[in-house]
Amino acid sequence: MKKLSAALALILAFTLLLGSTVWAEGENPNAKATTQGMLFLDNENVYAGMDQSYSDGYIPPVEGGRVRIILPLIPAVGLASQSIIVSPNYGDPDTSPFAFNNVQRTVRKGSHQINDTSTNQEAFLVDMYFNLVKEPQPGRYPLILQVSYNDGTDLVTQDFTVYVTIEGSASTPTPSPSPDAPESPSPEPPVDGGGSIGGGGGGGGSGTPDSQPRILISKYVVNPEVVTAGETFTIQLSLKNSHEKQDVRNVKLTYKSEGTDILPAGDTNILYYPKIKKGAVQEAELQLKVRLDAEPKPQKVLVTLDYEDKNAQALTVTEEIVVEVAQLPRVEYDDPIVPESISAGDSQSLSLNVFNKGKGQIYNVMCQVEVPGLMPEGSAFLGNLEPGGTKLAEMVVYAAMPDVLPPSGGAGAEPQDDVDTDGESGGEVLPQDPQPRAESDEPAADEGVPEGESDTDGTPSEDDFADPLMGGYGPVSGIIRITYEDSFGQVYEDTVDVATVITEPYVPNVPTDTEPTEEPQGFPWWGYAAIGVGVAAIAAGIMLWQRKKRKAWMDDEME
Known part of the structure; x- marks a missing residue:
């Protein structure tokens, strides 16, 4: 005992x-x-x-x-x-x-x-x-x-x-051995790191159990990579049975969005596979669609796999797939404010309101004027624009001056720089005709039209618009180019048409005679002296005549 x-x-x-x-x-x-x-x-x-x-x-x-x-x-x-x-x-x-x-x-x-x-x-x-x-x-x-x-x-x-x-409880009862049972051998010390434990009373150790089979998503492809709200897309999955010894059976794949922005595109969101062999890969395709009001951000699709191992034990694994969801930008503009005319050499401002009516933020909004004959002082950078936001773009443009201003006397005439020796002017310098005619025997298109009258109904034709290469005057048209980006860096571009008229600047008449004219001579001093002597003599004569007349009157009175 x-x-x-x-x-x-x-x-x-x-x-x-x-x-x-x-x-x-x-x-x-x-x-x-x-x-x-x-x-x-x-x-x-x-x-x-x-x-x-x-x-x-x-x-x-x-x-x-x-x-x-x-x-x-x-x-x-x-x-x-x-x-x-x-x-x-x-x-x-x-x-x-x-x-x-x-x-x-x-x-x-x-x-x-x-x-x-x-x-x-x-x-x-x-x-x-x-x-x-x-x-x-x-x-x-x-x-x-x-x-x-x-x-x-x-x-x-x-x-x-x-x-x-x-650990065992202190109150755990110790089983009483049978009288006929052999004496229990002393236990052997365990081997460090071993997977079994020696036991008394003839009990054997338990070996390392077989690992459970696991299905992993070894690869997935979202097509398209960036899904626009309202679109249908697919996810191609590769389901791998990573176990090298066991098949898996009754595989049920269920997929859904983490939120409510992504929905199944078909009648069901469940796929079923009777068996995936050990080490094998099963391809799967998920059909989904994005709601029109989906939030533009990375969205998660949850894939749940329910399956059984060789012992019919139920196993479950859930994986996440990230889908990039984007909203198409919706940018609108009001009518640009453009001056009716701009004098050559002057600067004027153009303005345009930009509205973001989409559900996503737009980035790096920039406006630029592109009109022949108008030189912008710079582009209008508006930065980022939140959904429902608006910003005003103001752009200053300069109306280009013609490079050459020939005098009157016929199209294509050279400037007259010489001056007559007698000091007479050679002519008045006037602004250049906007488009000088080439020398030709054929009459000009506007010959026979009285001065001050037009041969059109007042609507500018295509030929009436100023040529920026010639630096002329008249109607000009072009665009305001607006560029911006979405949250994925995709660049978008819109244009708005603009038109105005470049008018001639005010140029005063400038005489060409530059020689100084001789100033008239002043009245000589001796002339003023002679006039003074004459006036004094006349005054003295008048006084003498009055004195004689008075003396004669007094003599008559005394008689």
């Missing part, structure tokens, strides 16, 4: 010691990785939620009917993938302590604090909880985490095995 009690105590002590060390398969120096890959366990550092590193014996904590697994994976140099997909393989349903649930987690690469310091380590940090059955049996159990990622050329699945210890 003492020997039996000692044996049972030894078995119990050995079972408790099993929880002191936990290895992730692939990192144990005495065990080989189940799958060669580009991810490696970081067994040197302690991450948030861990009490110690894997090399020091990290134990996944079991509490509240569930176990927490923290698995830091360091990517190898050259692995460009920014995310991994993690799913568990619980093992044999009859002996596993884990509650079987369809669990899948996408883990992104990030920078994580280690060892309670300010130092960070770039890693894929897997932090997941797994539920246990209601009354799990004590023991040490393997939990295989299947990690899938793209190594740049192919889809890779790498397995990491973490051992979880379920």
Whole structure:
């Protein structure tokens, strides 16, 4: 009886010691990785939620009917993938302590604090909880985490095995051995990183269970790449059974939008495949359409795959596909404000209101005047325009002056720079005829039309428009060119017609005689002196005559 009690105590002590060390398969120096890959366990550092590193014996904590697994994976140099997909393989349903649930987690690469310091380590940090059955049996159990990622050329699945210890309760009864039962042998110590545990009482160890088959979307193509609101589009999928030993059956593919902007284009959103063989790829095509009022942004399409493994166990996986949705820009304009006429040499402004009546923002809105004879001082850059917004474009243009202004005296006459020696002007300089005629024996088109009258009904014809190469006057027409971009950088261009008249500038008459004329001589001083003497003599004569007349009158009175 003492020997039996000692044996049972030894078995119990050995079972408790099993929880002191936990290895992730692939990192144990005495065990080989189940799958060669580009991810490696970081067994040197302690991450948030861990009490110690894997090399020091990290134990996944079991509490509240569930176990927490923290698995830091360091990517190898050259692995460009920014995310991994993690799913568990619980093992044999009859002996596993884990509650079987369809669990899948996408883990992104990030920078994580280690060892309670300010130092960070770039890693894929897997932090997941797994539920246990209601009354799990004590023991040490393997939990295989299947990690899938793209190594740049192919889809890779790498397995990491973490051992979880379920400790027995102190009140758990110890079974009494049969009197005829042989004495239980002493347990052998476990092999580090092994997938089985030795047991007492003739119990054998359990081997590593087969991994569950997994269907992955190895490739997808959205056609067209950018889908315009209101359009129908397709998604071509490649569904790969990544398992090398098991077929999958009764595969049901269901697809839908994460929101309400994308809808199935057909009568159903379900596809069915009876079987996908091990390692095989099944092609699928999804038909969808985008609502007219869809928001222009990246939209998600959710693809759910329900299937069964060889044991008819139901499995589910959900993937996301991003679809770029765009709204066609809807830009409108009011009538541009253009002056009826512009004098040559003057500057005037043109203006135009731009309205964004679409559902998406437009970018880099620019307006530019392109009219022969009008030189814009610059383009009007309006920047970005929100949906329902409006902006005013103002552009200043300069009416070009003719390069040559020949004097009157016939079309094509040369300017007269010579002046007669007698000082007479050679003629008045007048503005140039807008289009000088070439010398020809045939009469000009406008000969015989009285001066000041027109041979048209007042509507300018095509020949009446000014020639920008000649720098002439008259009606001119052109466009305002408007360019803008959508959110994907696609450039759009619109034009608005404009017309005006370039008129002659005011040029005053300028005489050509430039020699100074001789100023007239002033009245000589001696003339003024003679006039003064004459006036004085006349005054003296008048006074003398009056004196004589008075004397004669006085003499007559005295007589």
